[in-house]
Amino acid sequence: MTDPSAPSAQRVIDEARARDVRSRWLLSAPALAIIFFAAIGPLFVVLIYSFMQKGDYGDVKPWTFSTDGWFNVLFERDLFDDTLGLAWANLVIFWRSVKLSVITTVVTLLLGFPTAYFISTRPEHRRDLWLFLITIPFWTNLLIRTFAIQEVVRNEGIVNSALIGLGLIHEPIQIMFTDTAILLGMVYVYLPLMVLPLYASMEKIDFRLVEAGYDLYATRFAVLRRIIIPLVKPGIVAGSILVFIPSLGAYVTPKLLGGGKNMMLGNLIELQFGQGRNWPLGSALSIFLMIIVMAALLVYVRNASDSGGRHG
């Protein structure tokens, strides 16, 4: 006979489990609090602001409701005859943002892949040194680095002076304040974010698989396409996400290298909270940016896992 007052095994297990859950909540409470107050809370404020009327000198009119902010993301009324039209200025900026972000992602991938491959094929004790070198740009403030790029690409800058000095060109090439300059800046800034995840998954590859590929009549290109790339795919996905998202919302780089004409989404949003004095539109644009990012991610990740499935 078992003692009825003794706790059954099931009850002991349940209690232990409950204790475990409690302690986990307690441990994660600080992080959850920060996420709530610093991220979700403000985001909620932005969402509410996007549905209010704009104030005359910025801010919003309290306790009012309006969909103007959202309306103005894509459309605008003509100032004189009040006809409805698409907000072409905004659309051009959306297009430029997406285009430059996609190109940045592709270029960093093309540059980062061989870099990561190089590092992961070094002897183990030397890889740390190479990784350390990759992170050097992070030591300096982004603003200063961007000014440095300005110095390189501007009309009187290093590149143009050198080309003119060599007699290759007579007029300076206009790089500053073009999409090319923005692209250059973003590729430079985000390249490490691509290299690090690529390295992380490349380092795990058993290079005997590469030998096995060669042994089974695969050429270098076939080994790359059929063995290395599929195995590095998690790194490619992670790196692309890490580069694409901040590129889409980039602010400093397009501001300093693109000038006033070549705005990206981040600059457009800033404009609404500053000179534009249209906080609801700024808020709506911010949420809109988030939606674009989420949609892009969803499509990208789904495609990536699909093709993974097909190849096995």
Add this chain to the structure above:
Amino acid sequence: MTDREAAVRLAAIEARSVSKVFTGFRQDSFRALDRVDVTIRENEFFTLLGPSGCGKTTLLRLIAGFDFPSEGEILLYGKDIAPLPPYKRPVNTVFQNYALFPHMTVAQNIAFGLEMLGKGREETAARVDEMLKLVRMEAMRDRRTSQISGGQQQRVALARALAPRPKVLLLDEPLSALDYKLRKEMQVELKRLQLETGITFVFVTHDQEEALTMSDRIAVMSAGRILQVGSPRDIYDRPSERFVADFIGETNFITGTVKGFAKGRAEVALPGGAVISASVPEGHRPAGTVTVVVRPEHADFTTTAKEAALRGRFDHAVFFGTDTHYHITLADGAPFILRLQNDTTDELPLTRGEAVMIRVAPGTAQVVRD
């Protein structure tokens, strides 16, 4: 197979004075292979046997094309393959850790080499089915390689390497990761596959038992050199070097003095005074003090002084199930092990320190190079 038949058979692989030197960062170099000459015949199960670091895997990698010889040449059916990259050599490898592609299924792994050779879809599918059947893995065709056991991975690795019908199959210690029972099973399986496919197998192992049971011929390697090449029986019964005798099976080494030498046999005086006739490796002219090898199962106790080749004192006995090992200290202090089958007799009633006389089966003693 007689020697004449062997000579008629084509040479699948010939290594001619092949050396491989690895140079480190600080110019310190390591000679992994030292002027190796060997001929591997068509359709044979050829084993490279030796302890780790003896150069057997290096030789295999040179044949596969993952490394290139520093000196010498390697011929495949008479043609120098030095300029060919691994993907142009009609040679496939079964890797030690199998190196199966983790992002592909079993069938996709097997199909890989065929696809790379540009075989058509139907031909590839038919060949994959055939291979799956050959290694008895039909039921696993759509499994991921991470979802199958070590022994099954081994079979897939074999099927993958055999699928493109290579002229030579290289196997780099393929059984070392398996447990004892599975290893025994795979030994039989490998031998069956080799006979069924008729492909030349070059098998690398450090396991002498594996080498003896599976091979047509064995090359024993040490420190970058091939010491002896021969059939398992040759290697076991007629080792030419002390290292070979020591590495393969259990052996007694006895120091003796040469009294006479004629027609490949030497009269050797053993410690204790008895003189026995021992065979001598080809091309060797023994003189002075030599080492004589006697396998434990070629010795027996005797009570007649006339038969006694060796005298010593009984030390202890170890029971091994099918047989018992009797440890003896010889007259000159050297240890000697004598193995008797436990068929009918009980353990001999010997006491520690008891004087014993040992008979050596005629024709079994062998002089080796030191």
